[in-house]
Structure formats: structure tokens, C-alpha cells
Amino acid sequence: MSMHAPALADAHLPDEQTSAFARDAVGDLSQHPKRLSPKYFYDATGSELFEAITRLPEYYPTRTELGILRDRGGEIASLISDNAALVEFGAGATTKVRLLLENCAFAAYVPVDISGDFIKAQAEALRRDFPRLAIYPLTADFTAPFALPSAVRSRPKVGFFPGSTIGNFEPHEASRFLRSARDILGERAQLIIGADLEKDEGVLYDAYNDAAGVTARFNLNVLVRINRELGGNFDISAFTHRAIYNRERHRIEMHLISKKPQTVRMLGTSFSFRPGESIHTENSYKYSMERFAALARGSGWKVRESWTDAAKMFSVHALKAE
Numbered sequence: 581m582s583m584h585a586p587a588l589a590d591a592h593l594p595d596e597q598t599s600a601f602a603r604d605a606v607g608d609l610s611q612h613p614k615r616l617s618p619k620y621f622y623d624a625t626g627s628e629l630f631e632a633i634t635r636l637p638e639y640y641p642t643r644t645e646l647g648i649l650r651d652r653g654g655e656i657a658s659l660i661s662d663n664a665a666l667v668e669f670g671a672g673a674t675t676k677v678r679l680l681l682e683n684c685a686f687a688a689y690v691p692v693d694i695s696g697d698f699i700k701a702q703a704e705a706l707r708r709d710f711p712r713l714a715i716y717p718l719t720a721d722f723t724a725p726f727a728l729p730s731a732v733r734s735r736p737k738v739g740f741f742p743g744s745t746i747g748n749f750e751p752h753e754a755s756r757f758l759r760s761a762r763d764i765l766g767e768r769a770q771l772i773i774g775a776d777l778e779k780d781e782g783v784l785y786d787a788y789n790d791a792a793g794v795t796a797r798f799n800l801n802v803l804v805r806i807n808r809e810l811g812g813n814f815d816i817s818a819f820t821h822r823a824i825y826n827r828e829r830h831r832i833e834m835h836l837i838s839k840k841p842q843t844v845r846m847l848g849t850s851f852s853f854r855p856g857e858s859i860h861t862e863n864s865y866k867y868s869m870e871r872f873a874a875l876a877r878g879s880g881w882k883v884r885e886s887w888t889d890a891a892k893m894f895s896v897h898a899l900k901a902e
């Protein structure tokens with residue numbers, strides 16, 4: 581039993597997930613500059629706040645990608661062999677995958693996500709609407725290698741990684757992820773992947789600084805989560821949301837800024853903050869069509885087809901394993 585057991589007693593996660601969160605949070609807040617991984621945004625509240633973000637007038641990515649998948653559904657379907665298995669990396673709401681399932685003749689669907697309960701509930705709803713589709717939910721961290729269910733091994737595989745989640749990865753991590761996806765999906769695999777595009781900086785800024793303050797609550801919620809799951813004592817009102825566009829590095833950066841000098845305790849460790857000091861909580865990389873194609877080519881894939889909306893806000897790519 582660890583010395584931190586009392587602090588962890590209220591956790592609602594399986595032990596190994598809570599201890600990964602604890603290990604990462606303590607390690608990352610001990611860095612200079614301090615940071616936290618965006619993968620910890622998505623507790624129940626964080627997932628609800630993210631769903632609310634996708635409906636904000638300023639947050640164009642979700643509705644733009646849905647529009648592309650809807651308009652290009654027929655073209656996407658024509659690239660995909662019948663009776664393939666669709667493997668979704670990090671399955672959240674089913675709105676996007678439904679568009680693929682409606683357009684393409686998939687025999688099987690494998691949603692892969694760290695949150696097993698959530699994908700099992702989603703699978704139930706999909707089974708009602710697609711009764712002939714075999715669904716094999718897989719609880720796994722999709723950023724690490726995992727094995728596909730044996731029932732789909734003989735089928736052609738099509739990966740699905742929408743939402744520009746790839747934008748959360750550093751460029752070298754994005755490349756490693758694409759190589760790993762290629763290994764998991766096997767030879768002749770395909771990958772349908774969404775990537776947000778570089779654009780007017782004001783549009784980017786507003787998408788992460790919405791007038792209603794939902795993105796600020798989403799960002800601050802990771803501190804609420806640390807308080808609840810890791811016994812932290814963050815004063816949420818003593819931190820403020822900041823999102824800026826870093827032009828040199830082609831990325832939106834989200835930070836939580838300490839409003840004053842303060843010391844916060846968590847799991848027996850103290851973390852001191854200077855006024856104005858940042859916790860860097862997220863990078864959201866924006867690609868050009870050329871830089872995305874170069875990333876894919878350098879990571880074991882070739883681009884078969886790419887689509888954007890008329891205003892070139894967002895891109896969807898069909899990749900083929902090399």
C-alpha cells in the first residue's frame with residue numbers, strides 16, 4: 581500500500597489508471613516549465629465540457645469535419661473494400677463514425693478507448709442502429725501498441741482517427757503514432773484521419789477563447805480533477821485560462837496561469853507558483869496540406885486522397901499503408 585492511499589480512496593478510476601494519472605501529474609508539475617498532459621482533461625465533466633465546446637459558434641473543427649465526412653461519404657466509401665473492419669482510435673461520441681458506417685459496407689467496428697464503460701454504452705446504441713455490424717469494443721490506450729480482436733484479423737482494416745486528435749501530439753509523437761497504427765492495422769491497411777489546418781490567427785484564437793468561457797472551464801477542470809482524484813488542494817479561482825497561437829511552431833497552446841504566488845499540495849508533494857507562472861496543458865498543432873502529407877509519407881503511409889471544406893478550415897485524408 582502506498583503512503584498516498586488515503587488521498588486516493590475517493591478515486592473513481594481503476595487503480596492502474598489513477599496511479600498513471602498520479603505519476604504523470606507529479607512528474608509533469610515538477611518540470612520547468614510545469615505541464616500536464618491533455619489526455620487527463622477527459623473525466624466525466626471534462627468529456628461533457630468538450631461536447632459543449634464542439635457546439636460553440638467559435639469552435640469550427642467538429643462541424644467542419646462532419647460536413648466533409650457527410651459531403652464526401654460516397655467518395656470515401658468508393659476507396660474502401662467491402663467487409664472491412666473499421667478501427668477507431670479513441671472513440672468518443674458516435675456522430676462521426678455513424679457517417680462512415682452509413683456510407684460504407686463495413687462488417688466489423690472496433691472502437692478503441694481508455695474509457696471502457698463509455699465505449700460499451702456507445703456500442704449498445706450502435707448495435708440497435710446497425711444490427712448486421714459486428715462490434716468489438718476494446719479498452720486500451722490507443723497511443724501505445726495493442727492487439728486487434730482475433731475475429732477481425734483476416735479482414736481488411738481501415739483505421740479512423742478523426743477530430744484532429746493527432747494535433748495533440750508533438751510532430752515526432754505524431755509520426756510514431758502513425759507508424760504504430762500502421763503496425764496495428766497491418767499491410768494494405770487504410771487510415772481515414774482528420775487534421776486541423778493553419779488559418780487566420782484570429783479565427784484560431786477565438787476557437788480556443790470562446791465568449792461563453794467553456795474552453796476556460798474545460799482547461800481549469802483538470803485542476804478540479806486533481807483535487808478530487810489525487811487529493812490536491814488547488815484553489816481553482818487562483819488560476820486563469822490562457823490560449824495563444826504560436827506561429828513559429830504552428831500550434832495553439834493552452835496554459836493555466838497562476839494569478840498570485842502560491843503553494844499547492846498534492847500526494848505529499850508541494851508545488852510553488854510564481855505570479856504569472858504557467859502550467860502548459862495542451863498543444864493543438866495545425867497543419868498545412870503539404871506538411872500533413874509529408875508527415876504521413878515519413879511515417880509509413882501514402883496519401884490516396886485529401887478533402888477540405890470550401891473555406892479550407894479542416895482536412896480529412898485517406899491514407900494507404902506503404
Ligand code: AVJ
Pocket residue numbers: 633641743744745747748788795862863864
Ligand atoms: C480534441 C485535441 C482536437 O485541440 O481542438 C478543444 C481539444 N482543446 N478546445 C483541439 C480542445 C480546447 C481539441 N482536440
